[in-house]
Structures are given as structure tokens and as C-alpha cells.
Amino acid sequence: MSDLISLTLTGLRDRLAAGEVSARAAVDACLARIQATEPALSALITVDADAARARADELDAAGYDPAKPLWGVPLAIKDALTTKGLRTTCASKILDNFTPFYDAEAVARLRAAGAVIVGKANMDEFAMGSSTENSAYQLTRNPWDAERIPGGSSGGSAASVTARQCFGALGTDTGGSIRQPASLCGCVGLKPSYGRVSRYGLVAYGSSLDQIGPLTRTVEDAAALLAVIAGPDAKDSTCADRPVDDYAAALAARPDLSGTTIGLPVEFWGQGLDGEVDERLRAAVDTARGLGAKTVEVSLPHSKYAIAAYYIVAMAEASSNLARFDGVRYGVRDAGAEELVDMYARSRSAGFGDEVQRRIMIGTYVLSAGYYDAYYRKAAQVRRLIRDDFAAALAQCDVLAGPVSPVPAWKIGAMTDDPLQMYLMDIFTISLNLAGLPGISIPAGLGATSGMPVGLQLMGRAFDEAGLLAVANTLFKALPDAGLPRAVA
Amino acid sequence: MPDYEAVIGLEVHAQLKTASKLFCSCSTAFGSEPNENVCEVCSGMPGVLPVLNRTAVEYAVKMGLAVNCEINERSVFARKNYFYPDLPAGYQISQYESPLCGPGHLDVETSAGPRRIGITRIHMENDAGKNIHSSAENVSYVDLNRAGVPLIEIVSDPDIRTSEEAVAYLKGLRSILLYLGICDGNLEEGSFRCDANVSIRPRGQAEFGTRAELKNLNSFRNVQRAIDYEIGRQADLLDDGEAVVQETRLYDAGRNTTASMRGKEEAHDYRYFPDPDLIPIQLERAWIEKWAAELPELPRERRERMAAEYDLPAEDARILTEEKGLADYFEAAVAAYDAPKKIANWMVGEFLRRLNETHTAAEDAAMGPESLAALVALIDKGTISGKIAKDVFPDLFASGRAPEEYVKAKGLVQISDAGAIEAAVDAVIAANPAEVEAYRGGKTKLMGFFVGQVMRETRGKANPQLVNELLQGRLG
Numbered sequence: 019m020s021d022l023i024s025l026t027l028t029g030l031r032d033r034l035a036a037g038e039v040s041a042r043a044a045v046d047a048c049l050a051r052i053q054a055t056e057p058a059l060s061a062l063i064t065v066d067a068d069a070a071r072a073r074a075d076e077l078d079a080a081g082y083d084p085a086k087p088l089w090g091v092p093l094a095i096k097d098a099l100t101t102k103g104l105r106t107t108c109a110s111k112i113l114d115n116f117t118p119f120y121d122a123e124a125v126a127r128l129r130a131a132g133a134v135i136v137g138k139a140n141m142d143e144f145a146m147g148s149s150t151e152n153s154a155y156q157l158t159r160n161p162w163d164a165e166r167i168p169g170g171s172s173g174g175s176a177a178s179v180t181a182r183q184c185f186g187a188l189g190t191d192t193g194g195s196i197r198q199p200a201s202l203c204g205c206v207g208l209k210p211s212y213g214r215v216s217r218y219g220l221v222a223y224g225s226s227l228d229q230i231g232p233l234t235r236t237v238e239d240a241a242a243l244l245a246v247i248a249g250p251d252a253k254d255s256t257c258a259d260r261p262v263d264d265y266a267a268a269l270a271a272r273p274d275l276s277g278t279t280i281g282l283p284v285e286f287w288g289q290g291l292d293g294e295v296d297e298r299l300r301a302a303v304d305t306a307r308g309l310g311a312k313t314v315e316v317s318l319p320h321s322k323y324a325i326a327a328y329y330i331v332a333m334a335e336a337s338s339n340l341a342r343f344d345g346v347r348y349g350v351r352d353a354g355a356e357e358l359v360d361m362y363a364r365s366r367s368a369g370f371g372d373e374v375q376r377r378i379m380i381g382t383y384v385l386s387a388g389y390y391d392a393y394y395r396k397a398a399q400v401r402r403l404i405r406d407d408f409a410a411a412l413a414q415c416d417v418l419a420g421p422v423s424p425v426p427a428w429k430i431g432a433m434t435d436d437p438l439q440m441y442l443m444d445i446f447t448i449s450l451n452l453a454g455l456p457g458i459s460i461p462a463g464l465g466a467t468s469g470m471p472v473g474l475q476l477m478g479r480a481f482d483e484a485g486l487l488a489v490a491n492t493l494f495k496a497l498p499d500a501g502l503p504r505a506v507a
Numbered sequence: 508m509p510d511y512e513a514v515i516g517l518e519v520h521a522q523l524k525t526a527s528k529l530f531c532s533c534s535t536a537f538g539s540e541p542n543e544n545v546c547e548v549c550s551g552m553p554g555v556l557p558v559l560n561r562t563a564v565e566y567a568v569k570m571g572l573a574v575n576c577e578i579n580e581r582s583v584f585a586r587k588n589y590f591y592p593d594l595p596a597g598y599q600i601s602q603y604e605s606p607l608c609g610p611g612h613l614d615v616e617t618s619a620g621p622r623r624i625g626i627t628r629i630h631m632e633n634d635a636g637k638n639i640h641s642s643a644e645n646v647s648y649v650d651l652n653r654a655g656v657p658l659i660e661i662v663s664d665p666d667i668r669t670s671e672e673a674v675a676y677l678k679g680l681r682s683i684l685l686y687l688g689i690c691d692g693n694l695e696e697g698s699f700r701c702d703a704n705v706s707i708r709p710r711g712q713a714e715f716g717t718r719a720e721l722k723n724l725n726s727f728r729n730v731q732r733a734i735d736y737e738i739g740r741q742a743d744l745l746d747d748g749e750a751v752v753q754e755t756r757l758y759d760a761g762r763n764t765t766a767s768m769r770g771k772e773e774a775h776d777y778r779y780f781p782d783p784d785l786i787p788i789q790l791e792r793a794w795i796e797k798w799a800a801e802l803p804e805l806p807r808e809r810r811e812r813m814a815a816e817y818d819l820p821a822e823d824a825r826i827l828t829e830e831k832g833l834a835d836y837f838e839a840a841v842a843a844y845d846a847p848k849k850i851a852n853w854m855v856g857e858f859l860r861r862l863n864e865t866h867t868a869a870e871d872a873a874m875g876p877e878s879l880a881a882l883v884a885l886i887d888k889g890t891i892s893g894k895i896a897k898d899v900f901p902d903l904f905a906s907g908r909a910p911e912e913y914v915k916a917k918g919l920v921q922i923s924d925a926g927a928i929e930a931a932v933d934a935v936i937a938a939n940p941a942e943v944e945a946y947r948g949g950k951t952k953l954m955g956f957f958v959g960q961v962m963r964e965t966r967g968k969a970n971p972q973l974v975n976e977l978l979q980g981r982l983g
Contacts, residue, residue: 100554113553120547122554219554226783254556255786335783338586341597342551346649362590385588385778394780 022047024502027091027185027239034090035082041074041090041134044185048092048136052183055506058164060156061178062137063097064105070136077132086132087246094178094187097138098145098171099125099230100219104135108221109143109153112349112369122219123254124188124230124247131246136184140174143371144340145195145223147171148443151434152373159430161203161503162470166427169199175233176203181506186234186243190220192227193328194422194447197459200233201422201473204461204500206490207233208240211481212454213258215244216251222339224332225256227451237460237491241265244483260481268484269491276310278489279415280476285321286420286446294465298472299421302462305496306419311489316411316418320403321449327404328448329441330384330397337381343369376437401452408453408477417489418477421446422459426470446475456483458490463498471500509709511745513738514716515667519680520658521690522634522698523566528655529633530557530600535657537696541639541650549655551595556784559584563657564788565798566689567607567631570659572799573683574626576611580790582630584782589775592649593636601660603779606630607788613683614807615675616825624676625664634658665704665715670734674727677701678829682806686831694725701730705737706751716741717751721765723758733758737765809834817847823855832870833859836879844880846887853879857897861904873907882910890914891921892971894962923970925977931964932977946982954978 033039100118107113142152150158150173158173160166161181168177172189176199189196191209200207208231215230232243251257345351345365352364384393433440450457459473478486531548548555585603608629636654640647684690691698706718724730756765814824828834840850946953961974
């Protein structure tokens with residue numbers, strides 16, 4: 019294994035800036051690592067080796083450019099984000115043949131900052147899932163144990179980063195899809211505030227919940243990627259028109275946690291939490307106290323309604339968002355159809371997997387005449403209550419802390435026959451999407467029984483990514499580093 | 508058989524004349540090559556997002572203000588979900604629970620007197636594309652140039668009782684849209700479209716009957732005929748003891764009938780919900796006030812002003828103000844030559860007839876207002892006769908040539924020289940001794956014959972008044 023691969027994103031960036039490493043060398047190191055680990059991992063749907071090398075050569079030929087904060091840094095992109103000229107499938111058969119002619123805004127900003135895209139990461143089809151088992155293409159393995167799932171839906175991104183195939187990746191988080199795989203694989207995963215990063219080019223699942231964010235090895239790395247992709251975008255009306263803070267400066271300004279108050283929501287620290295997860299997380303909170311943090315108990319009383327509200331909102335939006343995949347203009351069309359409705363039915367039945375079809379049907383149902391008030395409108399009301407809960411809790415503290423996932427990564431296939439059980443795995447992550455707030459998962463060591471990574475979730479105030487990242491960074495550095503994952507060592 | 512009363516509500520879709528589409532920067536130009544004005548947003552590619560065109564909002568608010576609507580400072584876009592190949596995203600972005608404009612009204616003139624038609628709401632939405640079916644190739648093509656073009660939908664209250672009122676209301680709306688300069692108002696090209704909800708009930712009954720929604724009404728005449736047909740059809744059903752079925756019916760102009768397109772059970776469930784990709788429209792009071800202040804003189808005000816200012820007959824004023832271009836033309840002509848009544852006569856007669864025949868808007872006519880004014884002035888000065896003016900009108904209308912130069916070049920200047928006309932009079936008298944005798948014997952009706960003969964002799968150029976005087980002198 020190349021020494022380069024053991025560097026963090028910011029570490030590599032310094033070496034590239036100093037001229038000690040070429041962009042091509044960085045890319046070659048990643049491609050070699052991909053070649054070595056992909057057979058065991060299957061994290062990437064598409065590896066764009068030739069274009070990545072060509073781009074790296076271009077960068078080297080032009081010379082290091084200090085105006086490009088990610089000059090020469092190889093990254094992976096979740097296959098839910100459009101990449102100009104590079105196949106984008108959303109892990110769905112219905113987009114099997116789809117090559118976009120436009121970049122997602124976040125991707126365009128990464129490219130403009132000098133980043134090199136090495137591949138497109140596997141995911142649950144259309145980001146619907148918590149294990150990446152719903153990919154129509156391949157089964158991604160957890161880098162710590164190939165018999166286990168990497169989490170989802172950004173499981174490919176988390177596995178790829180954790181296995182050192184790339185120096186960072188973008189994922190998307192609708193109900194925990196960045197934080198949960200980060201927790202289950204043992205990397206850092208940040209879901210920014212809703213509206214912090216442009217959603218343009220993110221193939222929508224639940225539009226009012228979706229956010230793009232980084233998966234990286236360190237909090238500093240996450241801050242470096244967020245700094246590039248965050249900020250207003252005229253192409254996304256829901257993207258906030260507010261300036262981006264200096265995250266690096268915010269991180270540097272917080273050597274310890276004195277003066278920091280961490281809120282512990284009682285609803286997140288009770289029953290349903292696996293023993294070894296509970297043990298690792300309480301140890302992490304103790305570490306925070308050791309760094310000078312104060313902790314207070316807070317309450318999010320409407321949390322118990324979050325899963326119901328979330329699945330209604332997300333599936334309703336999904337049922338409409340996925341209507342465009344009709345086989346008319348792009349994507350896969352069933353050739354055997356006799357007439358229009360038949361063409362839609364055949365193309366969509368063949369193109370979408372079971373989970374996607376299940377969510378489209380539930381979403382269609384909750385929006386139907388006569389059911390709208392009982393479901394969608396009620397869910398929107400619950401959502402407001404949940405948002406108020408978080409505002410009240412965050413008035414008593416700087417950040418909230420809790421679990422990401424109630425359990426460590428489970429065995430492949432363990433829950434595929436029980437979708438409801440799988441939905442319940444999102445219990446600690448979805449509230450934050452409903453509230454639109456930023457959250458981050460940081461590795462809190464390996465579970466005593468399973469030996470699998472456990473992540474701690476920190477949640478912050480809207481658009482206070484700077485404050486959240488600063489606390490997360492200080493704590494992250496004090497928590498145990500699990501090192502190179504076993505399954506790809 | 509009971510005496511029935513019809514209850515009619517109209518849904519009007521008007522395309523807004525913005526340069527770009529409602530949610531992307533593609534051109535709205537009509538008549539481009541198929542799929543020329545299309546981007547990733549209006550073709551519904553994965554991951555794209557809509558961004559609202561502010562000018563479209565301004566136009567829609569102005570229409571609301573012009574028809575006395577309440578303007579809602581906060582309004583929300585909603586998705587209307589249904590599958591069709593010309594609808595790229597699988598949903599139309601419309602407004603549902605919170606439209607841009609609330610209740611308003613339009614006053615219209617009918618043969619039974621003035622009527623006030625309530626307007627329920629005006630909301631914004633994007634248009635769909637077009638499916639083009641080729642039976643020869645057995646394929647269907649989709650043209651998305653129109654997909655995303657901004658529309659406003661103007662929904663009337665069920666206040667309309669006759670097809671005449673319906674047409675008066677539609678003409679009134681169209682006229683206002685044209686005055687505001689926000690819509691082409693072209694029914695055939697579809698920039699102004701109308702669906703009609705029609706039901707009937709025994710006169711005096713308060714409850715509404717079951718309604719049918721009529722589609723494919725692409726001219727004022729078709730609106731009138733379709734509604735009349737539908738009222739008759741429903742009356743026949745009720746008279747026969749049958750029930751009217753709630754359904755959508757397509758008007759067939761060729762046969763002048765309506766036929767069922769889809770029934771209630773096949774009606775779409777559009778599953779409206781707020782579009783999460785767009786934030787609510789939040790209008791500032793100051794913008795609404797600014798737009799209100801910018802409203803031009805509207806048809807009704809202009810009709811009243813022109814009737815008074817130029818002393819025009821009410822009907823002429825109505826016709827001349829129905830389209831802004833025509834009213835502008837009239838006032839420009841009057842500015843060039845101050846003879847408003849004569850100019851109005853020429854416009855309501857010859858000019859409008861030719862505009863209609865050639866499907867030309869007044870502002871696009873080759874014959875400009877100065878030309879029409881000059882033509883009227885030539886008649887007044889006696890340079891040409893009214894008859895000659897009528898004869899040359901088609902040429903002038905088509906060519907736009909200056910009337911003075913034209914009549915000179917064609918040698919049509921009126922002969923007002925008594926000497927020249929006398930010669931012709933003498934010749935006519937000499938050539939028709941029998942008629943002269945009859946005339947002198949009391950058949951004075953023959954004067955017309957002599958005038959005609961003299962006019963022929965002078966190829967129509969003789970001043971008719973002079974001809975009359977001279978003939979009377981000779982024959983007297």
C-alpha cells in the first residue's frame with residue numbers, strides 16, 4: 019500500500035501544495051488502491067480511471083494553483099449526483115444508460131477547485147435504503163467485515179473513503195444516508211443544514227429533506243470539502259443566500275471544549291440502543307467532559323413521531339420526483355409495450371427495484387384524494403413540532419449528542435425481508451432532516467462485542483456548521499483511531 | 508318541459524409573453540424547430556431544479572389587478588401529478604391551495620345589458636409540450652419547446668348563464684391581456700385557451716346540476732356553439748328523464764357536437780402537494796403598488812374616454828377599443844387628421860374587414876394610421892371621391908403606399924373642373940335621347956342612370972356633386 023494512501027485529504031493537500039506529490043501520483047495511488055480493494059469491497063459503480071489520469075496530467079501540466087483549494091485531490095461521488103460526461107445511474111436499472119450533460123453544482127464546484135473524480139459510488143437505488151443492499155448493481159461490503167453491510171444509502175461513499183480508495187467523497191443524506199454509513203464504516207460524515215449546499219444535480223428523493231455532504235477520514239477533511247461545496251446557488255431556490263463561514267479558522271480556534279455545552283436528548287439515550295453502542299457513546303461523552311465540555315439533559319418530545327412523519331414526507335415527495343423516469347426521454351424503455359400506459363407500466367416495473375416501487379406506491383397513496391389531510395398535512399404539522407423541539411433544545415446548549423444508529427453494521431441480508439425493521443434503523447437520524455439542521459457522525463471506536471465501528475452523532479443549530487465542526491474536530495482528535503479497516507488491510 | 512337555466516364557469520389559460528420560460532432561461536419563441544428551445548430543466552432531466560421567472564409573476568399580478576382581484580402576498584407552487592409524454596417531469600408546477608390572485612370580477616356588456624362575472628382565482632403554472640402523432644410511421648414525437656412556457660389560469664365563478672355572456676367574458680379577458688401586453692391572445696395558436704364547465708337546472712332552482720367540462724374550444728365561435736350544443740344536449744337528457752353524467756367532453760367543430768372523452772371514474776387524481784423545490788412567492792406590498800401604478804389605460808376606461816372625447820357611437824367605441832392595437836391606430840390617425848368620426852367609420856368598416864380577412868393585427872398593417880388619415884383627408888378635400896377611396900382601399904391596405912402619391916400615379920384624382928365634366932355630360936345626353944325624353948317626361952328616377960353614365964365616361968373621377976348639378980341644369 020502506497021504511503022500516499024495513508025494521508026488524510028488535508029495532509030495530501032499540503033504535500034501537493036509543497037510540490038512533493040504530483041496530482042498524477044495521487045490519482046495513481048487511488049486507482050491502485052481501488053484495483054486492490056474493489057474485488058472485496060464493490061464500493062464503486064463506475065471507476066473513471068482514464069479521465070481521472072488525464073485530468074491529473076492536465077493539472078500537473080498547468081502547475082499547482084493555490085487558488086484551487088482541492089488541487090489534485092482524488093474524490094469519489096455518490097452516483098446520485100450528476101457528472102457531466104460520466105454515467106450516473108442512482109444505482110438503478112432505469113438509468114442504466116444515462117450519461118448527463120451537466121454537472122451537479124456541488125460536483126462543478128469540486129472540479130473548479132481542482133479535485134479529480136475517480137469514480138461514482140454505489141448506493142441504495144435512488145438513495146432508498148439503509149444498507150446499500152438496494153443497489154441494482156452490486157453488493158458493497160463493509161471494510162471492517164465483508165460479511166456486513168456498509169450502511170446506506172451512501173454506503174459506497176463511506177466504504178470507499180474508509181478503505182482509502184479516495185481522499186473524500188460526496189454523499190447525500192435524506193434521513194441519515196451520510197451519517198449512518200459513516201458511523202457503520204468508521205469515517206466522518208457531515209450532513210449540512212438544509213439549504214447550505216445546492217441540490218442542483220442531486221437526483222431528488224425527498225426534495226425537502228435531501229442534502230449533499232462530505233464523507234471523509236477526519237473532521238478537518240469534511241470542513242475542507244464543505245468549504246468548497248457550500249454557498250448560495252442561483253440554480254437552487256431552496257439554497258440559502260447566506261455567506262459561508264471560515265471553517266478552517268473555526269476549527270483552529272477550538273483547542274478544547276471548555277465553555278461548550280453538549281445537550282443529551284433523553285429520547286436518544288434510552289431503550290433500543292445496543293449495549294456496545296451505548297458503551298462506546300457514553301465513553302465518547304466522557305471524553306468530551308474531559309476536554310472541558312459541560313453536558314445537560316434535554317428533551318425532544320416529538321421524536322416518537324419522527325419516523326412516521328419522515329416516511330410520509332419522503333415517500334410522498336419521492337412518488338412525484340420519480341415520475342420523470344418514464345422511459346420517454348432517457349433511461350430504459352421497455353420495447354414490448356403496445357400502448358402508452360403499458361409502456362409506462364412495463365418500463366417502470368422493470369426499471370425500478372422492489373424498495374423503490376414500494377416507496378412510490380406508499381407515497382402515491384398518502385397524497386391521494388381523501389388521504390392528504392390525514393397523512394401529508396399531518397406529517398407537515400409534526401415536522402413543525404419537531405423543528406420547534408430542536409430549537410428549544412439547542413437554546414440550552416451548543417450542540418446535541420446522541421447515537422447515529424442503534425446497532426453496529428449488521429450482517430448482509432439480515433433485514434432485507436423486513437423493510438419496517440430497516441426503516442426503524444433511521445430513528446436517530448431522520449429528525450434532523452425534518453428539522454433541516456446540520457449533523458455529523460464521528461468515529462467513537464469499535465464495539466466491544468462486534469468489533470465494528472460505532473459513530474457518535476453531533477447535531478448543531480441551523481447554518482452553524484462552523485460551531486458544529488469545531489466541537490466535532492476537537493472531540494474527534496481525542497477519540498480512539500481504529501486504524502486501517504480489517505477487511506481491506 | 509321545464510324552462511332551463513344554464514350555469515357556466517370558464518377556465519382560461521393564457522400564455523404569458525415573457526422572453527424566457529417560467530422555470531428556466533429557454534426561449535419561449537413560437538415556431539422554432541422541434542426541441543430547439545429545450546434545456547435540462549424544461550426537459551425534466553434528473554436532478555434539475557426550477558427557478559422562478561420574476562417577470563412572469565409581475566405579469567400575472569398585473570392581470571389580477573386589472574380584473575379587480577385580491578393579490579395574495581404569499582402564494583405557493585404545487586405539483587399537479589400525472590403521466591403524459593409531453594409532461595417531462597411527470598408533474599405540472601401549478602398553484603393549488605394558495606394561488607397568486609384571489610377573488611375578482613369582470614364587467615361585460617351583453618345584449619341583455621351589463622353583467623358582472625366573478626373571478627374565483629388566477630394562478631400561475633407551466634405549459635406542457637406537444638405530442639405529434641405520425642400514423643404513417645406509427646410513432647409519436649414529443650416537442651418540448653412549449654414545455655415550461657408560463658401560463659396563467661383564470662378561473663371564473665359559475666356566474667355565466669348564456670353562451671353570449673361566455674364569449675363577452677372571454678373577449679373581455681383577452682382584450683385586457685392584450686392591453687397589458689402580456690399575452691398574444693391567439694386562440695388558434697393556443698396562447699389563449701378556454702375550457703367550459705356547463706350544467707343546467709330548472710329556472711328558479713338554487714342547486715347546480717351535474718356539469719360537463721368542454722374542451723377543444725379554439726375560437727370564440729366554437730365556444731358559443733359548443734356551449735349552445737351542450738345546453739341542448741343536457742336539456743334533452745333531462746327532458747327524457749335521463750341524468751347528466753359528470754365527465755369531460757371534447758367539442759368537434761366539424762360536426763358541432765360534443766363527445767365524451769373521459770368519465771368521472773377515469774378522472775385524474777392529481778395528488779397536489781406543495782412543490783418542495785420552490786419557496787413560496789412572497790410579494791412586497793411596494794411591488795404590488797408599483798405594478799398597480801404601471802397599469803395602462805384598460806379597455807373599459809379607454810372605451811368611455813374615446814366615446815366622449817371623439818363623440819363616437821357607443822358601438823364604434825367598443826369595437827375600436829377591443830384591441831389595444833386598433834385603439835392606438837385610431838388615435839394615431841386622428842392625431843394625423845382630426846376627423847374622428849370619419850376615421851372611425853373607415854376603420855370599423857373597410858379596415859377591420861381587411862384585417863380580419865388577412866389575419867393581421869392593426870399594428871402590423873402595411874397601411875399605417877397616417878395613410879388612413881391621409882385617405883380621409885383626400886376625400887374631404889375633394890381630391891378623390893368616396894367611391895374611388897373604396898376602390899383603391901384594398902391596394903392601399905396591401906401595399907402601404909401613400910394615398911396621395913398612389914391616386915396621382917393612377918390618374919384617379921377627381922375631376923372638379925366644370926368644363927371637363929360638362930363635355931362628358933353633353934356626350935351622355937347626346938348618346939341617350941330616349942332616356943332624356945323619358946326623364947323630361949317625369950321619369951326622374953333616371954337621374955341615377957345619367958350620373959352612372961357620366962361617371963363611366965370619366966372613369967369614376969368626376970366630382971359626383973358637380974355631375975349632379977350639371978345634369979340637373981341640362982336636363983331641367
